[in-house]
Amino acid sequence: MCGIAGIFNLDGQLIDRSLLQRMSESIKHRGPDDDGLFTLENVGLVHRRLSIIDLSAGGHQPMHSHDGGLTIVFNGEIYNYPELRKELRSLGQPFRSQSDTEVILQAYRQWGTDCLKKLSGMFSFAIWDQPQKQLFCARDRFGIKPFYYFDDGVVFAFASEMKALLLHSKISRQANEEIIYDFLNWGMLDHTENSFFAAIKQLPAAHYLLVSGQGFTLKKYWDFKVSREIYDSVEGAERFREQFERVIRRHLRSDVPVGFLLSGGLDSSAIVCMADEVEKKRSGQSPERRSTFSAHFPFTRLDEAPFIREVLQQTGIPNHFVVPRAGAFLHEMDNLIYHQEEPFAGMSIYAQWCLMREVRHQGVKVVLDGQGADEQLCGYRKFYYFYLSELLKRKQWSHAIREAASLLGSISFFLDLQLRQAVQRYSLFGSNRAHSVDFLDAGFARRYSGRELPLGYAGNLAERIKLDMTRFSIPVLLRHEDRNSMAFSVESRVPFLDHEFVEFLASLPFSQKMNSGWTKYVMRRGLSGVLPRKIQLRKSKLGFQVPEDAWFRKILLEPVSKTFRNTRFIDRFVNLNTLKKSFAADFGGKITRRPASFYFRFFILEHWARVFQVD
Missing domain, CATH: 3.60.20.10 (Aminohydrolase, N-terminal nucleophile (Ntn) domain)
Structure with a gap:
């Protein structure tokens, strides 16, 4: 790198x-x-x-x-x-x-x-x-x-x-x-x-x-198509394991020590456990030069330590826990902006920033991370909307009913906030758009409101997967990953985006990605015996997040208010009176109509302009 x-x-x-x-x-x-x-x-x-x-x-x-x-x-x-x-x-x-x-x-x-x-x-x-x-x-x-x-x-x-x-x-x-x-x-x-x-x-x-x-x-020079439906379920699981082992073996090639970002979720756990398998086949023992790095949020719903320990117990690979702090984010925000070079949508990016700093502190130059699996293997619950629609369009009534019933039996499905994204078929960006147009300067909004985004239309599951891979999700996640790692002179590798592996996953039928209420079905089957059982059967999903709303209320209320009172840049784009009144109403009481991430956009844009002295 x-x-x-x-x-x-x-x-x-x-x-x-x-x-x-x-x-x-x-x-x-x-x-x-x-x-x-x-x-x-x-x-x-x-x-x-x-x-x-x-x-x-x-x-x-x-x-x-x-x-x-x-x-x-x-x-x-x-x-x-x-x-x-x-x-x-x-x-x-x-x-x-x-x-x-x-x-x-x-x-x-x-x-x-x-x-x-x-x-x-x-x-x-x-x-x-x-x-x-x-x-x-x-x-x-x-x-x-x-x-x-x-x-x-x-x-x-x-x-x-x-x-x-x-x-x-x-x-x-x-x-x-x-x-x-x-x-x-x-x-x-x-x-x-x-x-x-x-x-x-x-x-x-x-x-x-x-x-x-x-x-x-x-x-x-390259493109890919989603779902040519080549493999049956048994062959698909076997091929997944073979292909995944090949990818991990290649991504471990290095003349310096390699580490892993481990969240406790299915994707990062799969990488760590398969790397352990590869090293044992190569040398007969677990790798001595490897380390894992995890963000830890004790006493919160984001604490994934129990799942992380399952992986550590099975592999014996050492781990370094990092506890990101709210106050530290505010202290480091300008430096984070400087390295990211563009605004970011929330504070969860800071968890990865802290991990990369610890990686470098431990003398590790290369880490593997799990970006790309959710988008390809339908790891987000929103994909179920498109999948059910596909089944209904194909008149596969009984299959659609079985899948819907499996979701109805999952309490976590209704607790998952991603469901709101899944049902927003015609507005891929949710209610945030309706909120924010009211906050924009009228002239500014008028100049650009008629412009269509060059994103394509996600009318079916295949299109939605490809849009997430090329427009919605992967590009911004990769930018975050590159800048966070490079800020600390660390090379970050993403095995799930190996292009041959992507082409293989794209060839699988959707039933191997979502089945009976399970996401990433082919990976769960293909890595049976590689993953700890508790990870293999895990349905909850968190990833590298921070308790954003709690942090916002704890450390950002006054800085955001101060920023909105003393703008140097965003006032040319924003109706400041509306923004300030809404912010005071939402965070002055116990009921919040709009999430912290909505106001964070305006806040971070102003500070980005200050850091880079934008005209």
Whole structure:
């Protein structure tokens, strides 16, 4: 894992090396182990290295091909690099290092842009092709690794984080009003290629771009379809176990210690337990270099310690508990905003921030996390609405009745607040929209209220799963994950988003994802004997959350009130009188009509603008 940045002056102007050096310094936290800089007339590339694979000087970047014609800066990990190196050697490509970076470079030499189809991993990179006078930039299939850019036809600049781009004199700090509208009105984040800065875009996931004096080309190189219904239930469970073991084995490849974020839920527990199985097969004993990291909220409904201990007892892997504190969040909020670079929707992000800090404190450089399983395996109760609709459309009456009956027998289903999301078919964003339009400045709301979000329509379960994977859920979670981990120079890996594994899960019928009131059905069956029984049969779902409403009342009431009284930015978008009166009414008594997360949007947007001195 690393940080990258670069500039391509299309007008031929020579590169300002001092600017590149400042850009590199701004993302030093992404790679404190080494740094490099390359310039060639009107092209410049910089790299910050976090050494994970091939710790020698052979992994130094920017890396050049043996003839000097190609130069790469790369952020991420290619998990199938040993297999690709072997294939490329057989085709006559030479290698001077053991790094996955050189594998990408030689793959591009061999296959051109089609090299992307060969790569399995998380990545963003840029290759300067001197013979073609062309910059080739690419991002992995789900956007696990970030790639931001600026292009005005004269200057093309890119970076892993926007703070590096904002150092360029041509890139303004003007806010993107459309994105602000989507955030305040819909609560949407990371749903388009646009950022909160009007001048900066992000390269979409599964896309590459070519930049040269002849123009700018953006192209999608991968996609997937949901539910081709290939496997029956027995074969599906067996294949799940085989595929999951393959994915975990690859994601454990590292020349430094690997740890795990463990919440006590099904997904993170599955990763830890399968990793334990893999290590025992490899060495005959549990891994000595592994550690788990968990957030702990004693004496609250969010306390998952009993489930976490089930995993620890079975595997014997050491654990480090972290207890996030409300007061500490407020103290660290500006630093969290600085690293996230864009507003976030709530305080639960802070639990992961605290975990990543502890990971680094314990000397661990790599962690595995469970992002992506809920969206693919219908882990959220909201998916049941779409599933029942599918069964009814297919006239599978008896099946629909059985599934509905299984839900009626589950008390937890009615206690689960996700049910409200499930029944909101026509308004995918719930009642928050109706609330927030009343709070927006009339002129601001009028300018953007007629604009449709480019999200597609979730008319069935397959579409909803894909939207969660590409627009609603995964993109913002991955941004949180990347920035939280990189703030502490930690590489976070997400095995459930291995693209071959995603394609396998997409091929399963919905009945293997939801069955008889059980979510993630195929995983529960496939990992029987791997997971502790108590985890395998667990239906409640929490994840890395904080007691947000309690924290809000405990520490944020006065800071939020003060912020609303002394705004410098949001007053151009918001009807402040309405906002302040509503906030006082909701939190001045015992009855709260709107959740804390609703007011948090306005609060965090104002502080984001202050941290980044937004125009």
